[in-house]
Amino acid sequence: MIPDDPTTSSGPTTPSGPAAASHPAHPSGPGSDLHSGSGSDSRHGLDDVRRLRAMAAGVRGARLVEGVVPAPLADVWAVMGDLEGEFGRFQPDMRRVRVLRTDGDRVEALAVSRYGLRAHFHGVLRPGWCWLQSRFLIIGMAAVPAPDGTLVALTGGVRLPGRAALVPFGARGELHRALRRLDDRVRERGPVRR
Template structure:
């Protein structure tokens, strides 16, 4: 039997990839917004974990990069409430998915046809051992994050 070589190929941009992964997490809410800035400018803030990221995320007081190996990253985050989380995940241009035992944070950015950048965020308190997020307050926090991002971009 020969190898099939004519299978269709579907390519997803970063925002579509985030939507697809979040769809498999019970309680996950994805909030999106088109901002009037280029992808590189948006991602420069979001991927600057120790500075820009903490200014966008409402609950983050500080973030320290503990390890980075290619796309794999480990961060130690501290909240304004004194809690600490070791977040592990993937961070590549335009896409990041991080999780700890009790927390999920994911973000993506992709060029929007017609101009600007579509930014997508999801996250929340994770239910250990399950693909689930407690959705309480998540929508408000994601909206605050997008507002802060726009403020940092000057849009």
């Protein structure tokens, strides 16, 4: 569910995405760019999946689902990172997403759920990493190469405004459905043309 009306949303409570520019005292809020986008943070030894695990561990009620999709990272990320096209096809709750603005890896988007509810997201999107948050919703996705394909991690859910907490009801089942649908969608699309 996306219980967020962009006409009344005051944006994220912790600066990230485009909102971070107006909060220079907080340059590294949730989802901010800690590294160059290579899939790992050499300063801390974290790849993007480990980083998502750490972020989810810091959010009370967050659920994290991981699985290997038997395809190269480029093929998997072609689905995961396509917010306006493929994202709504594998995320069970999304009807559509429209990107409103990008600035480097920062993104602002408007999402509409299958129930007609709206969310105005701010966050970071780059190959292998996505962290989006609205006033009432968080979506986190990460992907890294694995021996049998691509290791994917998903988290997200309904936020409690002003707190690092999610409402956990139903989140794990929905995340498992998203992972299965992602695997199906990657198989349907086939390899990315290089």
